Every structure is written in C-alpha cells, then in structure tokens.
Amino acid sequence: MVANETLGYYMARIYQYLLKIGINPKKLRFRQHLSNEMAHYACDCWDAECLTSYGWIECVGCADRSAYDLGQHTKASGVRLSVERPLKEPRIVDAVAAVPDKGIIGKTFKKDAKAVQEALASLSNEVAEKMDKALSEAGEYELNGFKLTRAMVPSFKREQKKVHVEEYIPSVVEPSFGVGRVLYSLLEHSFRVREDDDKRTYFSLPPIVAPVKVSVLPLSNKPEFIPFTVQLSNDLTELNISSRIDDSTGSIGRRYARTDEIAIPFGVTIDFDTCNNTPNTVTLRERDSTEQVRMPGMVANETLGYYMARIYQYLLKIGINPKKLRFRQHLSNEMAHYACDCWDAECLTSYGWIECVGCADRSAYDLGQHTKASGVRLSVERPLKEPRIVDAVAAVPDKGIIGKTFKKDAKAVQEALASLSNEVAEKMDKALSEAGEYELNGFKLTRAMVPSFKREQKKVHVEEYIPSVVEPSFGVGRVLYSLLEHSFRVREDDDKRTYFSLPPIVAPVKVSVLPLSNKPEFIPFTVQLSNDLTELNISSRIDDSTGSIGRRYARTDEIAIPFGVTIDFDTCNNTPNTVTLRERDSTEQVRMPIEEVAPTVRLLADGKMEWKQVTDKWPKFVAQETTK
Known part of the structure; x- marks a missing residue:
C-alpha cells in the first residue's frame, strides 16, 4: 500500500499529468521500490513507468522522505527542528520530562553540560519513555553522542498538561521527473499511421x-x-x-x-x-x-460574444439539445442595414434548421441617426482614473461670413462646428483644401467660412463615447417548438409509452400527487402535501382518479410533470409518515418523510439539487410493506 495520503496525492497528480500530455494509460503503471532498491532516506518510493520498445522504463520517481532531512539536521545540530500549529481547542496530554541531576552532569561533561541539559529539556514523550526504560534495564543511554547514566537522570516526571499548539516535524515528498524519458515515451505513444495510407x-x-x-x-x-x-x-x-x-x-x-x-x-x-x-x-x-x-467570420466584439454565450447557456438550461444547436453568422445580403454583425441561434428540428434567436450588434447606429437628424452629438462622458494628454483639432470659423450666408441658421452651423470630433475636423480640413467645400448637417461650407483649424494638446479628465446597442431577439414560439421536439422521448421497454423530458425548471407543473385510491384515509395526507407545496409556490396536480398507479404515472409523464408523489398504505400505517417520490426520466423512486417532500421538490425545481443527491440521501423504494 502507499505509505500515506500525501504521497498518494502526488502520485495521483503525476498520473493525471502524464495522461494529460498524451501518455497511453494502457502503457503506464506505478511500481513500488523493493527493500533493496529503497533509498536510505525514503520510507516509501514509487516509480511511474511507461512501456516503450525498450520495455518498461522509469519516467517519474516519487519518494516519501518523511522527516529524514530535518531529523538529520536535528541529530547533527542538537536542535529540534519542528513546527508548531495552533489547535482550535486546547488539548489535555500526558507529558514525560527528564529530571536531571545537574551537579553530576556538570562534573561529568563540564563545558558540554549546558548542551546535555538542553537536549534533556527538549525530549519528546516517546524518546523520554525510551530513555527511562533503557536506563532502568541497561543503566545507560546515548543522547546526541553523550553517554548518560541513571545517576545523571535519576527520575522522570509524568503529568498531564493543557497544550494550545501541536508540534510536528514537516515531511518531504520528492517527485523527480526524467524529462527526456517522458518525452521519448510520449513520442512512441503518440506515433500513428493513417489507416487508408500506411x-x-x-x-x-x-x-x-x-x-x-x-x-x-x-x-x-x-x-x-x-x-x-x-x-x-x-x-x-x-x-x-x-x-x-x-x-x-x-x-x-x-x-x-x-x-x-x-x-x-x-x-x-x-x-x-x-x-x-x-x-x-x-x-x-x-x-x-x-x-x-x-x-465563419469572427464575432465582432466581446460584448456581442457575451450575449451569444448567455443565449447559448439559456437554451441549454431550458432543455435544448446541444448537438442540435448552432450559431450562424448573417451573410452580407442578409445583414440588416442597422447591424454591423448579426448571428442566429438555430435549432435542428424535423423542419430542418430554424432560426430561434437573433443577436444583432447595432453598434452606435441608433444614436448616430439621432445625432444626424438633430445636429446634437449624443454621447456619454466617463471619468478617467488619470488625466490624459490628447491631440485636439478645432475649427476656427469666420463668424461674419457664416452670419451673412446662413442668417438665422448661423447659430446652428457654429454649434455644429464647435462639436466636431477630431476625425471629422481632420476630414473637413482635407476636403476644404482639396475640393474647396464640405457639407455639414446639410449646410455647405467653404474655405472662406472656415479659414483654418487649430491644433493643440490638452489635458482631458473624461472619456467621451457613443453607447452601442446589442439586440437579442427571441422567437418564443420557435424556441418552445424546438424544445418540445428535443425533449420528446419513448420508453425503451415500451414503445407505446411516450413522455416529454422537460427540465424541472421549465415544466409548467412540477409535481403530481397521487393517492393510491380515493379512500378517506388518504385524504388528510393529500391535503397536507398540497398545502406544503402551495406554501413553497410549487405548482402541483392531484390525481385521485381510478386506474392503476402505473397508468396514472404514464399520464403525468405525457404532460412533462418531472416528479410524482405516491401516498400509499405505508404512509397511513407507519410512523413517521412516509411517501414515495418518483423522477420522471429514470422512473426511480425513493421513500422519504412527507415533511421533506416540498423542500426537496423546491430545490429540484430550482436546479439547486440533482436527483442523484436525492437517491444518495433516501432509500430507494422497492415495494409497500403493508397493503391495507
């Protein structure tokens, strides 16, 4: 067996690493060192070996050196090298301490007397017990190279004391990788020949x-x-x-x-x-x-990609089959005039691939059109953490000529010139120099009206930008139709029994309550369970109609109810009162206390609990113990 959990952990990590880089698991094994192979410092050692054309070769060694290294330092220095770890709660422990005769030790060891006394003071319980036994039986004991007798340590004091820290000597686990051997094994294991062309x-x-x-x-x-x-x-x-x-x-x-x-x-x-x-x-x-x-082409930007990812997560969560879901980018002849990029989430159905969700990046089209129509720049200012030095280009208009030419519209022209961005100002300057005129917001300007442009650097404290719009558009009917097709199932053991495997989170009714019959003794439990479910806002359906319980379950499966509760004779006769909870897709049932049903169904319906957790917690139902 592997010596301890820590060594086992490192071996598991080595195994995972070797598989991840491509080592064939069928050609990988761990071999424990035999006693005649074990290094003197190791208490356990394992080799990860790979099978190659040269046979099994050692690729990674993993040795547990335990506390050998610090133990050797302690032995050489006489100083105990350990770590103290605070305890959550104080602990009562048995303590054994040597009671030395300092006079005899001083006369015998002279200048080394202090070192001997410090060594005796730092003895662990185990070493102190071992020394006491040796001194009683053999009359002497060697400690750190000093030979002690019973006269030097006449007795040992035993007592109980409260400790607040735990002392231990750290251990060392030493993985050692043969990189060349790992790489050679990897190349052998990953070499392939095409089936159709050797x-x-x-x-x-x-x-x-x-x-x-x-x-x-x-x-x-x-x-x-x-x-x-x-x-x-x-x-x-x-x-x-x-x-x-x-x-x-x-x-x-x-x-x-x-x-x-x-x-x-x-x-x-x-x-x-x-x-x-x-x-x-x-x-x-x-x-x-x-x-x-x-x-297809790349998604235009991270924001659009984020919304597409959220759409994908949503469709999977409601039950769309991921193998029948794709995103398709619009071609240039499909793209809306307002969109700079657009993707459709399409679902595969019996009608082929149908568009269910569209996600268009309208960029700043909307506010750009408002700006164009109103002449007012619609932008947002965001404070900068640090001021920034930027190049600024501003038009220097001749107000007199503009006033005479545009008269009552002169103010609008001047405001439009004052709000020009750097890019538009540079474009206008170039156009006026080359063509002699430029149209701005419907007004035709000449070089005489804007004789020059002022260029300067200025410190800005805010960043100006025009907000963009991402527009997801859901075809609810198409999504629902695709969901129904994707969740339609037929029982393997009976092709006449069909059901919808809608996830609990979207099923309209979460649970059906089925008393075994409409006898009076079942009514109080039916009412109690219905009230508990209603209190937790869980939609339920009581079915106390005639017919076998199996047929009634089949009816609830056909309308996608994910869970069913049966109230039977064991519910009435046993204490505590228990019922069976059934899961639609697996048809598994567990027996649980009636008080636990509503909270459990709430967690299942919200997606906060998996059915496996329920089967792990409660016993599986096999048959009733009582039948009347």
Missing part, C-alpha cells in the same frame, strides 16, 4: 503540449491571399498562439501531411471562398480525424 504517419500530440498549435496554409502564394494570411497570423499572435505559415508550392494535401508529421494539431486553409465571400470564411482542420469545418 506511408502517411503523424504524431497525435495533444494540443496542450504540441509546440506549434496551428498551421496557416494559403491555397497558393498569390497576392489576394496575403491580407488574410497576415490578418490571421496577427490574430493568433495577439492571443499568444504559436503558428506556422506554409505558403510553399505543392498540393494542400501534401502540405497538411507535412504539418501532421511535426504534430501540429490544427490547420487553417485560406482559399478562394475566403476572398470572394462576405463574411470571409476559412476551413479549420483537425489533425487526428482529418475532419474540416468552414469557420
């Missing part, structure tokens, strides 16, 4: 350890591919993803074969569809399966 080999290193994560392969080195290659390379570098561009000659298949041979797990192909379609798309290939998917 001349094509590759290394299936997991992406986490592959030195290069992705290869970028433009279809050729033609100029039209270069901007996309550069863009993709920059994006990968920004996220600290190691990549390799291969725009050499040769077919795309041969180039992929070369990247496979050096263990690159992913490859991106830039082809003519990348150049010609909007949004620009590429293919992403996975090395081991050689599968490829066409990747």
Whole structure:
C-alpha cells in the first residue's frame, strides 16, 4: 500500500499529468521500490513507468522522505527542528520530562553540560519513555553522542498538561521527473499511421503540449491571399498562439501531411471562398480525424460574444439539445442595414434548421441617426482614473461670413462646428483644401467660412463615447417548438409509452400527487402535501382518479410533470409518515418523510439539487410493506 495520503496525492497528480500530455494509460503503471532498491532516506518510493520498445522504463520517481532531512539536521545540530500549529481547542496530554541531576552532569561533561541539559529539556514523550526504560534495564543511554547514566537522570516526571499548539516535524515528498524519458515515451505513444495510407504517419500530440498549435496554409502564394494570411497570423499572435505559415508550392494535401508529421494539431486553409465571400470564411482542420469545418467570420466584439454565450447557456438550461444547436453568422445580403454583425441561434428540428434567436450588434447606429437628424452629438462622458494628454483639432470659423450666408441658421452651423470630433475636423480640413467645400448637417461650407483649424494638446479628465446597442431577439414560439421536439422521448421497454423530458425548471407543473385510491384515509395526507407545496409556490396536480398507479404515472409523464408523489398504505400505517417520490426520466423512486417532500421538490425545481443527491440521501423504494 502507499505509505500515506500525501504521497498518494502526488502520485495521483503525476498520473493525471502524464495522461494529460498524451501518455497511453494502457502503457503506464506505478511500481513500488523493493527493500533493496529503497533509498536510505525514503520510507516509501514509487516509480511511474511507461512501456516503450525498450520495455518498461522509469519516467517519474516519487519518494516519501518523511522527516529524514530535518531529523538529520536535528541529530547533527542538537536542535529540534519542528513546527508548531495552533489547535482550535486546547488539548489535555500526558507529558514525560527528564529530571536531571545537574551537579553530576556538570562534573561529568563540564563545558558540554549546558548542551546535555538542553537536549534533556527538549525530549519528546516517546524518546523520554525510551530513555527511562533503557536506563532502568541497561543503566545507560546515548543522547546526541553523550553517554548518560541513571545517576545523571535519576527520575522522570509524568503529568498531564493543557497544550494550545501541536508540534510536528514537516515531511518531504520528492517527485523527480526524467524529462527526456517522458518525452521519448510520449513520442512512441503518440506515433500513428493513417489507416487508408500506411506511408502517411503523424504524431497525435495533444494540443496542450504540441509546440506549434496551428498551421496557416494559403491555397497558393498569390497576392489576394496575403491580407488574410497576415490578418490571421496577427490574430493568433495577439492571443499568444504559436503558428506556422506554409505558403510553399505543392498540393494542400501534401502540405497538411507535412504539418501532421511535426504534430501540429490544427490547420487553417485560406482559399478562394475566403476572398470572394462576405463574411470571409476559412476551413479549420483537425489533425487526428482529418475532419474540416468552414469557420465563419469572427464575432465582432466581446460584448456581442457575451450575449451569444448567455443565449447559448439559456437554451441549454431550458432543455435544448446541444448537438442540435448552432450559431450562424448573417451573410452580407442578409445583414440588416442597422447591424454591423448579426448571428442566429438555430435549432435542428424535423423542419430542418430554424432560426430561434437573433443577436444583432447595432453598434452606435441608433444614436448616430439621432445625432444626424438633430445636429446634437449624443454621447456619454466617463471619468478617467488619470488625466490624459490628447491631440485636439478645432475649427476656427469666420463668424461674419457664416452670419451673412446662413442668417438665422448661423447659430446652428457654429454649434455644429464647435462639436466636431477630431476625425471629422481632420476630414473637413482635407476636403476644404482639396475640393474647396464640405457639407455639414446639410449646410455647405467653404474655405472662406472656415479659414483654418487649430491644433493643440490638452489635458482631458473624461472619456467621451457613443453607447452601442446589442439586440437579442427571441422567437418564443420557435424556441418552445424546438424544445418540445428535443425533449420528446419513448420508453425503451415500451414503445407505446411516450413522455416529454422537460427540465424541472421549465415544466409548467412540477409535481403530481397521487393517492393510491380515493379512500378517506388518504385524504388528510393529500391535503397536507398540497398545502406544503402551495406554501413553497410549487405548482402541483392531484390525481385521485381510478386506474392503476402505473397508468396514472404514464399520464403525468405525457404532460412533462418531472416528479410524482405516491401516498400509499405505508404512509397511513407507519410512523413517521412516509411517501414515495418518483423522477420522471429514470422512473426511480425513493421513500422519504412527507415533511421533506416540498423542500426537496423546491430545490429540484430550482436546479439547486440533482436527483442523484436525492437517491444518495433516501432509500430507494422497492415495494409497500403493508397493503391495507
């Protein structure tokens, strides 16, 4: 057995690490050192060994040095090296202390007398008991190189005392990795040959350890591919993803074969569809399966991505099958005029893929249109933590010419000029210099009206920006239809029994209450349970109709009720009164006290408890103990 939990913990972490980097678990074992292999400092030692063409080779050693190191220091220095850990509560312990004869010790050891007395004062209970026994039986005991007799330590004092700290000597666990051996084993374990072509080999290193994560392969080195290659390379570098561009000659298949041979797990192909379609798309290939998917353009920004992630989480939570859910980016001919990016969450149904949720990034379109119509810049100012020095460009208008030209509109023109952003001011200056005129908010301005622009640096304390809008749009009917299709089930043992596996959190009725019959003795328990459920705002349905309990459960399953409670004769006859709680999907039942039903169903319905926790807590129901 492994010596202790700490050593076992490190061995488990070594095992997890080796599996994570790609070592084959069927070619990995732990072997305990035999007594003639064990290092003198170790109380236990295990080797993680990998099976290779050379046989089993040691890759990682894990030794429990216990307190050997500090013990040796203590022995050499005579100073006990230990750690004190405060106790939560004081503890009463038996204490054994040596009572030395200082006079005899002083005469015998002279200048070493103080060291002997300090050693005796620092004895642990175990060593003190061992010394007392040795002095009684043999008459002498060696302590830190000093030979003591019974005359020097005539007695030992035994007492109980209250301690507030726990003293211990820290132990050391020493994992030792043979990096070269681990790497060699990994290369052997990950070497593969393609099934369809035994001349094509590759290394299936997991992406986490592959030195290069992705290869970028433009279809050729033609100029039209270069901007996309550069863009993709920059994006990968920004996220600290190691990549390799291969725009050499040769077919795309041969180039992929070369990247496979050096263990690159992913490859991106830039082809003519990348150049010609909007949004620009590429293919992403996975090395081991050689599968490829066409990747849509990137999500425009983090905010839009956040809302898409929340939509995804919501759809999964209400019961949409993740294998039948996808996001699709709008093509340029689908994109709304107000959107800079738009994605649809689509669900696969018997009608094919249908759009259920749209998520559009309207950017600052709305406030931009208001600004354009009103001439008033609609922006927000956010205080900066530290003032910032910025370049400012401002128009210097000739108010006289503007007044004569625009008359009653002169004030509006001057306000529009005063509120120009740096970008618009630079654009206006360039246009007036080249074309001699510029249209601003419907007013045609000339160089005479704005003869110059003032450029300066100024300290700003606020940041100005125009708020953007992300617009999620849910098709509730489509989501509900998809949910019903995705949650429709047929019992494996009876194809005539169907049910909806709606998650409890969205099921309209959470629990059905089914007394075994409509006899009077069941009524008080039915009423009690109904009141308890109502008090916790849990929607329930009482079914005391005729028919077997199995048929009634089948009816509740068909309308997606996730839980059912049966009140039977054991409820009436036993104390405490218990009922059975049944889960719809697994049809498992447990027996629990009637008072526990409502709180348990509340937790289950809110998603704060799993059914497994219920089966772990309460005994599974097999059959009634009483039948009348």
